[in-house]
Amino acid sequence: MTTSAQSGVFRELRRLLRCNVGSGREPKEDKMKYHTAALLGAALSLLGVAAGPSRALELTYGTYTSPTQTTFRTGTGPLLDRITRDTNGEITFEAFTGGSMGGPKELLGNAGSGIIDTTSVVDIYVKAQLPHSALMSSMLILGKNPKVMSAAMNEMQLLHCPSCEEDRTKANVIGLGWTATGTYHLICKEPINTLDELKGLKIRATSGMGRAMQSMGATAVSITTAEMYEAMQRGQVDCVAGAAAWLTTYNLKDFSRYIVEDSLGSYFGTMLFAVNLDVWGDLSDSQRAAIRSNISQSVVDTLFAYDDDHETGIRDLKALGGEVLHADQAFVDAVETARKEEYAFTIQSGKDQGIDNAEELIDTFHGLVDKWTDIVAEIGNDKEAFKAALDREIFDKL
Template sequence: MNTITRNAIAAASILATALAAGAADARELVYGSWVSPKHSINSEALPRYFDAIAAASGGKLTWKLVAGGQLMNGRGTVESVGDGIADAGFVVPTYVPSSLPATATIYSSLVFGDDIVAAGGAAVETLLLDCPQCKAEFKKNNAVTLAGYTATPFVLMCSKPVTSLDDLKGKKVRVTGSGVKLMEMAGATPVAMSPAEATTALQRGTVDCVLGSASWLKSYGYQDVAKHILNFPMGMTGPVLTAYINRDTWNSLSDQEKQYHLDAAPLLVAHSVLTAYKKKDAETIKAAKEIGVTLYDGGPEFQALVDEFQVVNKATTSEQFRKIGLKDPESIIDALHKNLKKWRALSKDIGDDVDKYRAVLKREIYDKLTIKDF
């Protein structure tokens, strides 16, 4: 065997060993999402988060998205992630208020108007910096949470026209959280179910309307059955938890790998709010009009309803969560309102710019956190 051949064999052996070691070092984590693959969080926000982590790790740490409820449903995500059925998941706190009462208190404190940038920033800041009760309940459920988002203002999507409070009275409305109280005050009948379940319910007449974001018309296929939208903002809810991670999985990561997740979190929040919701809402409404969906403006009577609701919202939300054992829910609500005031000022310079939003989220929230805070 000549020298060149021996050197070639040696080089090939070294390369094979290196490739094998690289493959052994690579790790794929599983994200279980109960919403459709077409949902804008699954199609627009999470892929960017996963790509950022993969790029930072040089491809050694990746995430696989398993959507459409293949691994877990909405109400079962907290338990399923805690049990390790998936490494992370997508959590709506009000689906499991007894498990996440502090987080659900933030979510249930409806924010009115249309400043989703401020609502999202304030909700995430309250969650991560001003809610020790939230951190404790995540630990109790064997999880950590790095990010969330606030949805665009909820509107009524109905199978028949609803243009007045008289039209709304007696209607069966799919709704959760503090929206339940709002619909009761309007004379409607609240119905509890997931947004995905509401598609069939609208078809069968089990519900007449859904209170939710306009982007749901496409995400859940409502546009085929809910041809009438009362386009009056009835509150923004958040945070929906997008980076809800099994604590054992988190603890198994190296400090550097944890940092990759934390560094990418502002990007996830920014794209969830602006790309997956605000941008998608506008696109969805435009497309819905083209296929015959009709929009109606809510008159002064709906503004009066919202004004009346805001007067009682803090008291009713506090009472609701105190009944299930949460101490001092008022402090959480007060923190949210304080943060809203700050973020409404910040949002004026952010506009719809994702990069600006990411930078401000980093400065105002994530630069004040380390991996040891989770």
């Protein structure tokens, strides 16, 4: 039997096992013999057909977000469909949403171990496994323009960061593209728009955004996006630092009635599509090419969809009687002070974490942010021109 056929057998066995992993239930003792026999029978069946004609390959994709969340709805979901189309059905996907295959802290490990084949990864939730990537994306306060930051992150990760690739290899995945959220804003239960009002409040803010909120006098509560709805419901946080789209896609509008229009930055480190390295190695050159050729479109579609979902979130908030507020000058000045200090702070933080190339890493990324600031300023909000720039400067060079 060929190596490719063997891999197909093992993938199918993993698929059968996933029915228990996804449900979170263990088989009862009196059913153990049945499960074992079923798996062995499946293996024998697969071995019997392995030498025959090639079959369509069904891969699994797992995300902790809902099907309506911006990144999956407009980025990854359509990406899976395009891959199936462009491989003429050779690759199909079964998508598991809503955390059924793991939460934001488990998905990287589940993809690396083969529980799932593909996933999206938020690096700041798994910074122990992806320290170099998470160091860069920790600088949320700098993300005033998500398109600039996403482009810089893609170029950095794919062309200029061997240590990032080493981290992913150790995790047994390959990363193919990165995207960003919409701009972050203060989303609150009560009307808060001054620096004095912010002090002492509990703000859901992760990584570098948490540092910024702490420096402004708030108490940062570091929880994932999967946890923030319940945290706001239970009064564990007063506000969320996040995208206006989340008012709708994460239903924060159920508890929030106020949003501060001034941008706090954005998160730009979502690994849009990560593939188990063993699975990636089993694909043909044409199949890998079909996947790669579709990544930049998903990056662009996600970024521009966040603009639309921003407007939807604001509209939904206003429909419930909510208000859009403007920060006072002291608030704006405090954010700008945090931005000016962020590069130097992050370099020192990286050194403290034992990242030997922290200064080189951040300096290189800083240069790419400057480069893409100029490119985006020149092309404006032209979606096709932005995709063309991504392809020209990054994806066509892979």
